[in-house]
Amino acid sequence: MTVYQGFLSELKHRPETTVQYFLSVGDESVGLNELIGTTLRLSFLEEKACCACGRKVKGKLYGGGYCYPCVTTLAECDLCIMKPHECHFDKGTCRDEEFAKSHCMIPHYVYLALSSNVKVGLTRKNRELTRWVDQGAVRAIPIAELPTRKLAGELEMAIAEHIADKTDWRKMLKGVYEEVDLFEVREQIKAIVPEEFQQYLFDVDQLFEFTYPILENLEKIKSMSFDKEPVIEGKLIGIKGQYLIFDCGVLNIKKHTGYKIEVTTQAPVEQTA
Structure with a gap:
């Protein structure tokens, strides 16, 4: 014991x-x-x-x-962390500019992940594996790289009009999901992404897959x-x-x-x- x-x-x-x-x-x-x-x-x-x-x-x-x-004063607890498209750094009202520079004003990925369903999400570049595992994803691919968290949030919102941005945690834990080709979904998304974001899209050949204990x-x-x-x-x-x-x-x-x-x-x- x-x-x-x-x-x-x-x-x-x-x-x-x-x-x-x-x-x-x-x-x-x-x-x-x-x-x-x-x-x-x-x-x-x-x-x-x-x-x-x-x-x-x-x-x-x-x-x-x-x-x-702390939740009412720290930058990492601000509402824009949950809603990146509402970032207010450029308005001069950020809670902590140094935090913003190191966490928000840096490259972010927009990605597709399969957990309970196909979902769109965003994460800081080089943090994607942690993010995907935290969400219980079984497969994932990045589809765009943007220079700031706010831009990534805006692209996520545009894609979320067509694809879910939430995970059904109960189905995720049951291991219930529909077999979907993420590369095919990526091709479908390219056709609906607004013109101003097309420059940030990219193709990856690697499919990231995760097996859980x-x-x-x-x-x-x-x-x-x-x-x-x-x-x-x-x-x-x-x-x-x-x-x-x-x-x-x-x-x-x-x-x-x-x-x-x-x-x-x-x-x-x-x-x-």
Whole structure:
């Protein structure tokens, strides 16, 4: 038996032949793939802390682990992060110009990904593999490179009039998706992309594919939360996106960033730096 305590961070992963997952509990990084098929017990210790400033929080955390003061002041929590096309950097009202220069005023990809369905999305260049795995994509290709996040957001919105920009997380976790040729979809998109964005489109020959460590798929998806179930215990049967998949339900780790938990495993675990 192994026991760890600490505040949760989002799942880390490496996109190898099968995606390798790691659970961050405080300063510990716990290898999860070798624990699939074993029983895990995750106990909420009734403490929460902001992932940015470390402030202890008695009530709600926002936006994936932020306290209220941080979510209302930090640039990474501004509404334009979720709606890049509404970037207001050029209006002089950005919360943090240095953050914008390093995160927003840099090249971004617009991509097609297949998870529950074909969806369009955007991500910073060189962060695409992380983004695709976080969304539980089984296949993906970039289709355009734009110089700023705002331009990428505008192109995404134009394409989203014809293709979904959301993932059905329940179907994604069940492994339910329609077989679609992303290269064919890319060709169809070229015909509907507004003229001002045509210069940013490009063709790639490589199809990125991802295999997730899953023993079996659940027929019914039950979402679990430490706010309703302070102790979650079950057989770990898979990991996909930011979800731990148990035989009794699924737990979104990213949504519980900042929760202090105790993890008890029934088997030795691999620790990573």
